[in-house]
Each structure stands twice: as C-alpha cells, then as structure tokens.
Amino acid sequence: xxSKDAVRPILNCIxxxxxxxxxxxxxxxDSYKLLHCTSKPYGDGWKNPVGTMLVKWSDIKKSKLxxxxxxxxxxxxxxxxxxxWSSTPAIEILVFEHDTLPKEVGRLTIDGxxxxxxxxxxxxxSKSERNAEKQSNVGPGLNTSYLIDVFRSTELAVSDGGAAVxxxxxxxxMQPIHFMASNAxxxxxxxxxxxxxx
Numbered sequence: 001x002x003s004k005d006a007v008r009p010i011l012n013c014i015x016x017x018x019x020x021x022x023x024x025x026x027x028x029x030d031s032y033k034l035l036h037c038t039s040k041p042y043g044d045g046w047k048n049p050v051g052t053m054l055v056k057w058s059d060i061k062k063s064k065l066x067x068x069x070x071x072x073x074x075x076x077x078x079x080x081x082x083x084x085w086s087s088t089p090a091i092e093i094l095v096f097e098h099d100t101l102p103k104e105v106g107r108l109t110i111d112g113x114x115x116x117x118x119x120x121x122x123x124x125x126s127k128s129e130r131n132a133e134k135q136s137n138v139g140p141g142l143n144t145s146y147l148i149d150v151f152r153s154t155e156l157a158v159s160d161g162g163a164a165v166x167x168x169x170x171x172x173x174m175q176p177i178h179f180m181a182s183n184a185x186x187x188x189x190x191x192x193x194x195x196x197x198x
Contacts (some may be wrong), residue, residue, distance in 0.1 A: 001153065002057040003030040013054040015117040016078055024048055024125075027117065028057070033146055034192040035119055037157040053080055055091055063069045065095055065106045072160035073098050080112060083100040088112050120192070154181035155190035 003011035015027040027036040067133040075096040166181040179191040
C-alpha cells in the first residue's frame, strides 16, 4: 500500500512502531487505502525497544531480500543503528529462516527517513462496532479493485497462523470502510479504504 507520490515522500515509507502493550505494528498508506498490521508480543524473552521508525519500501524491495509472498517460517527483524555519524540513523534489516532454530539468510542496511507518518488512528471510528462483531454490506460508490486489494492484503498479513477471519464495517457513503482480520495466534491486520485522500 505504499505510495509512489514524490510530493508526499513520507507515504513512500512503512511506519514500524513498537509499544510494550501491543507489540510491533506496521502501517502503510498510499493516501487512498491504508493497512496496519500487528504481530503478537512473544513474551518476556522477546521484548523489543519501544519506538517508531520509517523505512522506504522501495529500498527493501530493490534488495529482493523479502519476497511479495514470504514463507510462514520467515522472520524479519529491524533495528536502528544510532551509532552512525549521519543525522538520520541507519536501519539494519535481518531475515531469518525459522524452522527449528533461527538461521540468518540475509541482511541489509538502509537509510532511515526523518518525518512523521499521518495520524491515521483518528479515522478508526469503527473499533466498537468491530469489537461487537457487527458487519455491514458494502454500499455503492466503491472502487472494486481497491476493495479486492484490501481483502487480499489483510488475509496475507495474518494467514501464516491458519485461516483468517475478516470483518468489515462502513457507515455512510463518505466515511471510510474499516476492515479487520485476525488469526488464532492473536495477530491482526486493520485496513481502511478511504473515500477521500488522507
């Protein structure tokens, strides 16, 4: 869902955010559609540093280190290297194949990006409806190809833990449609399809 808009370079990035409560989340938005995925916290032995970083998806894609459909046994780790002399910290990306024991299969260092990702959480007005498991039929006036993209992406984001369950909620024609997918492992993906640009 990352943008290629040179006028809004922050939207060419993925926001990676880690909190103590929610684990690690990634958000991408091209200003028309947005996807936010969270991975489950792994317990006491797997605490991540709390913070936010922006990484350019084009830099990762160019390296061919991560495929469009990675295997369920693939783990990706990212960390900021603040020991560099540059004003923007470098970001190291490590890819592991995890069958029985983790085995490193590649690593990449890219430049981090300075800036602030859009405050998209204010658009998540359907949380109570999703928690109540309410669902609505899609109304007219939607771009069908975007709708299919959202369903495929939310399913892919959580499909490594078994079958994904997706629900969606929408209000009037000029409100975002909210999607939520989750699996039995507790991983989730939240997506927005916007009627107007963010």
